Amino acid sequence: MKNYYSENTRFYVVVDCIVFGFDNGKLKLLIRKRAIEPGMGEWTLCGAFVRENEDLQDSANRAITSMTGIKQVFSQQVKTYGNVKEDASERVISVAYYSLINVKDYDVELMDKYGLRWVDITDVPRLWGNLNQVVDDALDLLRKRIKIEPIGFNLLPELFTLTQLQHVYEAVLGGEIDKRNFRKRIKNLDFIEKTDKIDKLSSKRGAALFRFNEKAYSEHPFFRL
Amino acid sequence: MKNYYSENTRFYVVVDCIVFGFDNGKLKLLIRKRAIEPGMGEWTLCGAFVRENEDLQDSANRAITSMTGIKQVFSQQVKTYGNVKEDASERVISVAYYSLINVKDYDVELMDKYGLRWVDITDVPRLWGNLNQVVDDALDLLRKRIKIEPIGFNLLPELFTLTQLQHVYEAVLGGEIDKRNFRKRIKNLDFIEKTDKIDKLSSKRGAALFRFNEKAYSEHPFFRL
DNA sequence: CCAAAAGTGTTCCGTCTACACCCATGG
DNA sequence: CCATGGGTGTAGACGGAACACTTTTGG
Numbered sequence: 001m002k003n004y005y006s007e008n009t010r011f012y013v014v015v016d017c018i019v020f021g022f023d024n025g026k027l028k029l030l031i032r033k034r035a036i037e038p039g040m041g042e043w044t045l046c047g048a049f050v051r052e053n054e055d056l057q058d059s060a061n062r063a064i065t066s067m068t069g070i071k072q073v074f075s076q077q078v079k080t081y082g083n084v085k086e087d088a089s090e091r092v093i094s095v096a097y098y099s100l101i102n103v104k105d106y107d108v109e110l111m112d113k114y115g116l117r118w119v120d121i122t123d124v125p126r127l128w129g130n131l132n133q134v135v136d137d138a139l140d141l142l143r144k145r146i147k148i149e150p151i152g153f154n155l156l157p158e159l160f161t162l163t164q165l166q167h168v169y170e171a172v173l174g175g176e177i178d179k180r181n182f183r184k185r186i187k188n189l190d191f192i193e194k195t196d197k198i199d200k201l202s203s204k205r206g207a208a209l210f211r212f213n214e215k216a217y218s219e220h221p222f223f224r225l
Numbered sequence: 226m227k228n229y230y231s232e233n234t235r236f237y238v239v240v241d242c243i244v245f246g247f248d249n250g251k252l253k254l255l256i257r258k259r260a261i262e263p264g265m266g267e268w269t270l271c272g273a274f275v276r277e278n279e280d281l282q283d284s285a286n287r288a289i290t291s292m293t294g295i296k297q298v299f300s301q302q303v304k305t306y307g308n309v310k311e312d313a314s315e316r317v318i319s320v321a322y323y324s325l326i327n328v329k330d331y332d333v334e335l336m337d338k339y340g341l342r343w344v345d346i347t348d349v350p351r352l353w354g355n356l357n358q359v360v361d362d363a364l365d366l367l368r369k370r371i372k373i374e375p376i377g378f379n380l381l382p383e384l385f386t387l388t389q390l391q392h393v394y395e396a397v398l399g400g401e402i403d404k405r406n407f408r409k410r411i412k413n414l415d416f417i418e419k420t421d422k423i424d425k426l427s428s429k430r431g432a433a434l435f436r437f438n439e440k441a442y443s444e445h446p447f448f449r450l
Numbered sequence: 451c452c453a454a455a456a457g458t459g460t461t462c463c464g465t466c467t468a469c470a471c472c473c474a475t476g477g
Numbered sequence: 478c479c480a481t482g483g484g485t486g487t488a489g490a491c492g493g494a495a496c497a498c499t500t501t502t503g504g
Contacts, residue, residue, distance in 0.1 A: 004262050005315060008274040010235035013307070013318055037229050049233040052316075055308040080305040080320050082238070083280040090230060091277070093238055093318065095305050163483075180485070181467065203482040204475040388455075405458070406494065428455040430501040 011082070012092045015060045016047040016131065018078065018138035019068075021103035022155035026120050027171040028103065029135065032067070033115040034128055042128040045135075046116075047094075060097040067114040069107025074154040075099040076145070078138045081130065098138040100154035121171075146172050147225045150191070153212040161199050161207040162186060169225060185225065191216035236307070237317045240285045241272040241356065243303065243363035244293075246328035247380035251345050252396040253328065254360065257292070258340040259353055267353040270360075271341075272319075285322040292339040294332025299379040300324040301370070303363045306355065323363040325379035346396075371397050372450045375416070378437040386424050386432040387411060394450065410450065416441035 019030035034044040048063035050056060060075050075097040082093035103118070111117075119125065124135060146152050152168045153160070166182050186192050193216070197209040217223075244255035259269040273288035275281060285300050300322040307318035328343070336342075344350065349360060371377050377393045378385070391407050411417050418441070422434040442448075 005237050005274070005317070008237055009277045011238050011275070012230050012233055013236050013238070049230070050236070050307070052234045053309055056305065077304060079302060080281065082275070082320075084278055092230070095307075178468075205473070205483055207483060403494070429503045430456055432456060
């Protein structure tokens with residue numbers, strides 16, 4: 001293949017993944033210790049250098065899967081950072097993705113191996129470089145998106161109770177939501193299907209389990225929390 | 226400086242600018258003929274290779290200023306594209322920005338030199354590569370943003386009438402807006418200031434000219450169209 | 451004097467919000 | 478039998494949408 005662009009500068013391109021999980025009623029962020037110089041030992045995010053024959057989204061998923069074992073990853077692009085001064089050492093173009101995962105899916109051994117840790121979103125330590133800003137941007141975006149796109153389900157198992165779903169929204173948006181109003185809104189959405197299964201773990205009475213029907217949503221893609 | 230990352234692949238990084246203008250009641254898009262191979266002669270957008278010591282946003286502004294002479298450019302990042310198959314020839318990571326400019330500001334000679342042309346947004350020709358998709362994404366984003374951020378002013382001169390502003394919103398959102406409701410909403414926003422100047426060009430009676438007060442907005446940054 | 455654009459309020463309707471009690475069950 | 482979380486409806490407030498006429502003035 002002819003190289004038409006050879007007079008131009010080429011850059012390292014990385015993806016940084018802001019991995020959100022939901023556990024114990026709280027929104028969690030996945031962080032890890034940086035394993036290479038520069039900045040070795042500092043807190044950072046999951047990430048990876050983009051490879052020659054790999055799409056950006058695939059790089060993001062590879063970064064997450066290889067470090068956590070989680071295979072089902074929902075990711076959306078946040079923004080691209082690449083200012084000259086942002087990186088203390090060599091310049092890198094960084095494409096940020098946020099990911100929503102079901103916390104139960106991770107592989108503890110892998111997580112251990114890579115020095116990963118879940119921290120509460122309200123308690124994120126100082127991260128390397130400009131990554132605190134990146135996390136803030138991702139969280140802002142998540143808060144906007146979760147109100148207008150049906151993505152909150154990705155933080156839960158396939159079957160979930162309405163109370164769990166409400167807690168997801170409360171954790172992300174940071175505030176209490178009225179139970180009756182919340183359930184009224186959900187009832188209007190026919191792509192949130194009640195199954196005949198009952199969850200008996202969280203209450204004595206038992207709670208109906210629901211499922212997000214992706215196909216039904218794609219036919220009437222309308223969502224407002 | 227030590228090169229820590231040398232074992233990784235480096236990529237060409239470009240910015241592509243979706244430049245919107247407003248003229249004659251219509252939303253316009255700035256396109257140009259590609260001047261280099263591959264794809265020479267096909268319609269494309271303004272763009273530039275990112276340079277070694279240049280921030281991404283600066284690359285975007287440089288691309289626009291050098292080809293149009295327009296110095297005041299308002300840009301926001303849209304999304305980054307860089308899939309392996311997206312570019313027919315060599316792989317390029319492309320960071321898209323949309324820009325809102327006042328159509329009156331451009332330099333006709335420069336525009337001519339670079340083969341630039343304004344086309345109606347409803348009448349965009351087939352563009353090179355995946356750029357039609359990029360334009361669609363940018364327009365979607367613009368339509369969302371213009372409802373919640375005070376950015377429509379960038380398509381107008383510093384002083385504008387309420388009718389002009391309404392036409393901007395109609396052109397971007399694609400639909401008619403009720404004049405009285407529109408003006409009622411504007412009146413509630415104290416950062417859209419009435420000046421004592423009168424525009425006599427567009428009507429015999431004359432229309433009050435308004436101005437967007439950035440400082441007032443930054444003190445109470447709330448906006449809903 | 452008339453064409454052309456500027457400017458101005460009210461009513462209606464649907465949506466969001468606030469709010470409290472009964473139900474089913476395991477222990 | 479009681480503690481725990483699950484499940485349900487209504488009334489009032491608020492915000493958005495529909496809608497038509499008067500004013501000014503250049504030609």
